[in-house]
Amino acid sequence: MKGAPDQQWNVPAGENSQHEGGFRADLAVTTERGGPTYGEMIEQVRLFMDKVRYASPTPALADEVIEDLKKLNAKLDTMLVDEWTSPSGTRIDLPSRGNITLPPYEIRDGGPDGVDATVTFRPFHLGGNGVAHGGHVAIAFDDLGGMAAALKLGGVARTGYLTVNYRSLTPLQKPLALRTWVERFEGRKYFVRGTLHDGDRLCAEMDALFIALKPGQA
Numbered sequence: 055m056k057g058a059p060d061q062q063w064n065v066p067a068g069e070n071s072q073h074e075g076g077f078r079a080d081l082a083v084t085t086e087r088g089g090p091t092y093g094e095m096i097e098q099v100r101l102f103m104d105k106v107r108y109a110s111p112t113p114a115l116a117d118e119v120i121e122d123l124k125k126l127n128a129k130l131d132t133m134l135v136d137e138w139t140s141p142s143g144t145r146i147d148l149p150s151r152g153n154i155t156l157p158p159y160e161i162r163d164g165g166p167d168g169v170d171a172t173v174t175f176r177p178f179h180l181g182g183n184g185v186a187h188g189g190h191v192a193i194a195f196d197d198l199g200g201m202a203a204a205l206k207l208g209g210v211a212r213t214g215y216l217t218v219n220y221r222s223l224t225p226l227q228k229p230l231a232l233r234t235w236v237e238r239f240e241g242r243k244y245f246v247r248g249t250l251h252d253g254d255r256l257c258a259e260m261d262a263l264f265i266a267l268k269p270g271q272a
């Protein structure tokens with residue numbers, strides 16, 4: 055990665071490393087990494103992506119935006135850390151734990167019985183004709199399905215397969231109810247179901263297998 059010659063992006067698993075296999079060794083959550091305005095920074099990036107999705111800039115404006123973005127990227131280059139110490143993914147006080155790559159969701163309730171979340175697809179999640187891209191719906195199911203498996207097994211799991219049935223169109227910019235739960239498990243195999251509703255209307259359903267990782271497994 056350019057701009058951060060002294061930073062290690064991938065810390066190999068080892069005696070003193072901060073991860074075990076594929077996931078964080080320390081699953082402790084934080085509300086402090088990245089500082090008190092980290093969430094607002096993420097929100098401004100999402101807002102920017104919303105604008106980019108719909109903007110038709112003049113060549114002059116595109117050049118101006120490019121120069122501004124280069125400056126911002128150079129600023130962040132001075133503060134890059136490895137994935138295990140990044141705030142992203144651990145900030146439970148923020149939508150989607152501060153993970154910019156996920157559709158923003160808030161957890162209403164979560165435990166071994168399942169996860170109840172509210173997800174709001176943004177303008178930049180547009181697929182076509184004003185509604186969400188199906189891939190973004192699948193990402194929301196994957197993360198929250200993985201969370202249901204993790205809360206049931208008390209450890210981490212990776213997706214073996216994930217099937218989404220798209221039952222009706224998924225709107226943007228509207229809080230939707232996403233629920234995931236472990237239907238059954240056999241050994242390391244956790245069969246997880248999920249639903250996405252707009253009010254009473256079913257938008258999509260998930261049927262997935264998450265496999266508990268063995269200690270140290272990537």
Ligand SMILES: CCCCCCCCCC(=O)SCCNC(=O)CCNC(=O)[C@H](O)C(C)(C)COP(=O)(O)OP(=O)(O)OC[C@H]1O[C@@H](n2cnc3c(N)ncnc32)[C@H](O)[C@@H]1OP(=O)(O)O
Nearest residue numbers: 196197198200201204211212213214215241242243263265
């Ligand atoms: C609280 C924070 C929450 C955050 C949640 C984030 C969730 C995000 C989750 C992800 O997106 S993970 C990324 C996407 N997934 C992957 O990249 C996984 C790629 N695949 C693998 O790494 C391995 O295949 C895997 C670790 C999943 C399993 O390999 P293993 O060698 O550990 O297990 P094995 O192949 O022996 O399979 C174990 C059992 O599962 C079964 N199995 C494995 N894959 C299957 C599959 N695809 N379909 C059906 N069954 C499957 C397999 O047949 C076997 O069944 P039995 O025990 O009954 O014999």
